[in-house]
Amino acid sequence: MSEDTAIFVGGGGEGYGAPQQLLLKYGNRHGLIAGATGTGKTVTLQVLAEGFSAAGVPVFLSDVKGDLSGLCQPGDASAKTHGSFMSRAETIGLDLQYRAFPVTFWDLYGEKGHPIRTTVAEMGPLLLSRLLELSDAQEGVLNVAFRLSDDERLPLLDLKDLQALLTFIADNNDAVSSRYGLSSKESIGAIQRRLLVLENQGGARLFGEPALDLADLMLQDASGAGRINVLAADKLMHSPRLYATFLLWLLSELFETLPEVGDPDKPKLVFFFDEAHLLFQDAPKILVQKVEQVARLIRSKGVGVYFITQNPGDVPDTILGQLGNRVQHALRAFTAKDQKDLRMAAQNYRPNPRFAIEDAIRDVGTGEAVTSFLEAKGIPGIAERTLVRPPFSRLGPCEETARAASLANSPVAGKYDTAIDRDSAYEMLRRREEAAAQAAEEPPAPPAGGGLQLDAREFRQARRYDGKGYSRAEAEQAPKPRSRARQSDSITETFAKSFARQLGTKGGQALVRGVLGTIFGKR
Incomplete structure (x- = not known):
């Protein structure tokens, strides 16, 4: 098959199965990349991102360790990995041609990419409560603030707008409570303290204008290749709840904004959610239900979502069952819990009579995986041991000169660089x-x-x-x-x-x- 209809993921040799491909028409049926630390998950993510981009599909991914910035440069024939890559390419029948891919760099902090922002109103009270770790009572007060903002036409754009509105509610507590319900000053004070913590973590930079235009994530370059949007997340990961909430917000915005397209020949956008366990860790039931709803329905918008995590058990079963394309790297079974997780991971695959899947998941080496991709009519493929193909782009971080060149030539250069502080709740209440x-x-x-x-x-x-x-x-x-x-x-x-x-x-x-x-x- 050509790269216009399928992505070549890897192949085999002696002891391995048939070549493995991800059919683009099932690319929006979501997927999972799992495995222990150091087993090759990041390279597999890079390979899939390259494949989607080459087929004209825009990609959004988070660069947790800084390794994925190398997508903007071609692979290096002088690198020490070149010999092993050439050997693997020969084994699986791949014509290894190094090339770069069109990359747009983003950074919530505006240091390694274009600033990326949303407004407090767009984030909404549910996700903001999750971000601030609020109690039910405090979340109720936050809902009052959002309702009052709508009724009194006080736009909530940045954190100071929300802080000013909460102060206003505290100063007029009797009047607000009589109409919207009890809003205790203690709860308001607790929310203000959590907002201060968020500010100290740099989260205030997430809120403001110009807000992100989702269309800027769905661009192609002049040759028709899909642009790969790389979010610099190495610093963001120091605030894991902020990281997870931001990505969930972005996923929710795509779900609510994009039109229905049914089952297209290839996805309109592919979204990779790295360190996915952070999304579900200590998440309230209502939030997990929201993720489940988005995962179930967003495929009809032409968006594929791929979760990357160490263990499939990190993803709730209701969501795991919707992930049709799977790449399972090695899981180590050192403890009784590890052995139980290994058995459960093996049960997620269609059996192969040639080998025991549980043994294969335990024994595959770095760069190898047990894979299963959807076949004709959306049927899960039989599990196969697979040598994942080498990436065409640079393995590891890019050079800073290459990053600077990508930023300068970006189609959104200058659009988000300067923050705008227009008239909103803070200014109106002050007047x-x-x-x-x-x-x-x-x-x-x-x-x-x-x-x-x-x-x-x-x-x-x-x-x-x-x-x-x-x-x-x-x-x-x-x-x-x-x-x-x-x-x-x-x-x-x-x-x-x-x-x-x-x-x-x-x-x-x-x-x-x-x-x-x-x-x-x-x-």
Whole structure:
């Protein structure tokens, strides 16, 4: 088969099976690359990424150790691995032609690639709660903040927007709680502390604008090869929850944004999720259900998802059952638990009468694997022992000059480099507070009929009114203010009154009815 219909993954020799290929029309049926540390998972990922790119399929992958940046350079015939690569290529019948692939580098921190951002609103309360490790009660408060943001048209773009809105809720707790439910100041304080920790970890750089345009992940170069999007994750892995949450957000955005395409001849995009165990580690049930839903339905959007992890048991069974293309590198069975994991891994494959799969998984060497790819009509192929082909691109990290050249020639060069801080919740709430403070310092505006609108207490304290003096007895006969029980206040009026009370002005109610009613949008 040609590279337009299948990806050649590896082959055999004496003691090995038939050549193994991943059919592109089943590339969106997802996959698994598993195996112990140092058994060749990263090289297999590199080989698959090359194959998809050569077929015109864009790829997104995370570079956890920095080894995958070499995709932007051709393999080196002078490298010490060249001899073994040539020998393996001859064994499996591969014409080894070194070449580079089109790569777009991304980096959440903006150091080794283009900055990659989203907004707080796009992240949503569920994933943000997971990122911040919030309790159920704290997640409830976060949901209140997002709802209030929508109702009051206060855009949440970056972390300072969310922090400002939470402060606003704490200062107006009674009014907010009466409408949206209890939002305790203790929970708000706990969320603020978690946001501070996230800031200290550099997570604030994830939130802001310009936000990532998903179309920029689905590009081809001039020759029609799919661009390989490499996320620099070596530093990001120091914050594993941030890493996992970001990738899950990206996967969810693809699911919610892309149109249905059914079963295309080849995927529209392939997504590799390295260190997949971090996604499910201590994950709440609702989050695992979300991943299961995305994995089950996103294939109809033309997206293939490939999980890379040490042990298949790291992936929940409900998701593992949806992974049709599998590459199992060696698992070592040193303990009773290891032996149990080995037996369970072997049960995930269609039996081969020529060998015991459990023994093969334990015995394969580095660069070898037990593979099973979907065949005609989507039937799992019989498990085979396979020599994984050598990569065509550079093995290991790229040279910094090559990275710089890729960044300079990138189709998104300059698009995301400069952050934009447009008008959003932080600025809007700050203007409201400043307006309230300014209005409190000014005398109340006279009503249309002349004179001042004073409540009973202010009337009694007045010495002169309309040029005439009033006695204490006359002042006591002043009309009483209207009962608040008969007033129907909007949420913004309630906030305005709270501002006036906090500022300690004597004419707080008059200010609310007058100046602040206009500022807060009352018509």
